């Protein structure tokens with residue numbers, strides 16, 4: 129069959145899509161990027177907040193249109209929306225022929241090939257699923273970039289979050305399985321691996337490993353042909369000194385820490401069941417910056433959480449002003465009916481939430497531009513992505529401090545030495561900064577490789 133996929137939501141969901149595509153390709157099915165050409169269409173959905181749920185339903189209905197005007201005979205809905213609303217989807221969207229949940233990915237083959245309408249008919253009580261290094265996987269990212277899921281699920285009790293309800297309890301992949309997959313990816317020419325999970329900083333804890341993420345990073349940094357390694361979704365109070373020292377010690381480990389803080393007002397963080405405060409987080413950021421010179425910091429915040437007062441919001445703004453993060457995401461609180469916070473009083477009205485989101489993003493835009501200006505004249509390693517989508521006059525790339533998809537990028541408008549090649553790592557001198565993006569001149573020769581100093585290695589032993 130010719131099968132088409134739409135992958136919504138986060139990189140963790142993208143890896144699930146790549147696994148489903150890999151399983152189908154291994155059975156000889158052809159993957160097509162054209163929905164009108166596909167005989168079966170699969171929409172891998174997201175459902176952690178309202179806008180994501182709406183997008184998942186709209187996209188599924190849009191793909192259903194191809195059953196009338198295309199070659200599609202089957203529409204399959206997969207992923208997090210199925211985990212939350214399996215019966216509702218089957219009842220209320222008759223265009224959907226079959227559903228498959230996040231622990232039933234391997235059933236995608238049977239659902240495409242035969243008439244089953246629900247993966248649960250095939251596996252009534254599926255085990256928590258997590259792929260491994262031998263699982264067929266068809267990567268949808270550019271050749272030089274790969275996401276590696278190192279864990280699934282989450283045990284944290286954040287009161288606004290429903291992810292543990294459908295992604296299940298925290299479970300890590302086997303250490304050597306991640307190493308084997310990463311070794312193969314680097315051998316295939318991948319230049320940047322992003323380690324992902326709901327919380328990467330818990331890696332290995334479930335099988336008794338202490339500082340598992342630091343040990344994994346150290347191991348990956350020593351692999352042959354090792355390219356950049358970045359990890360996303362660090363839980364603030366799980367960031368250890370060993371983890372920071374490890375990132376500082378190895379040149380190929382991205383000088384980049386993504387730690388979703390969610391808020392900075394202690395009363396709000398308490399009601400979120402996350403703990404901490406603006407002062408505690410400022411000390412953490414200071415320790416990170418002291419240990420990893422030039423580190424880029426990304427975080428994300430929720431505005432409009434029940435009982436968030438104007439004072440609380442101002443505390444958050446003061447924190448963001450002082451923290452001067454490189455990258456920041458802001459989410460409007462989404463009142464999920466199965467979350468603990470759904471039952472809290474003091475709900476904030478929609479207009480106030482909207483205005484607070486707009487005000488916080490406006491504040492960060494200034495900070496982001498100022499952070500960019502500080503890089504003017506400096507030289508950095510850059511991973512070349514390719515010709516710019518905006519104009520053929522420019523090429524695009526990313527510094528270690530710029531993660532794919534979520535952060536700004538670096539435009540190359542001048543080149544000294546050989547022309548750029550997609551997937552190569554070169555050096556760039558920053559010449560200009562914009563709100564979120566940078567501009568620079570590509571310099572001759574590859575980025576210099578710096579070996580870890582004996583002092584740094586001694587710290588690690």
Ligand code: SF4
Pocket residue numbers: 282283284285286289290291292326327363
């Ligand atoms: S850490 Fe909190 S916000 Fe993140 S997935 Fe787990 S419960 Fe949700």
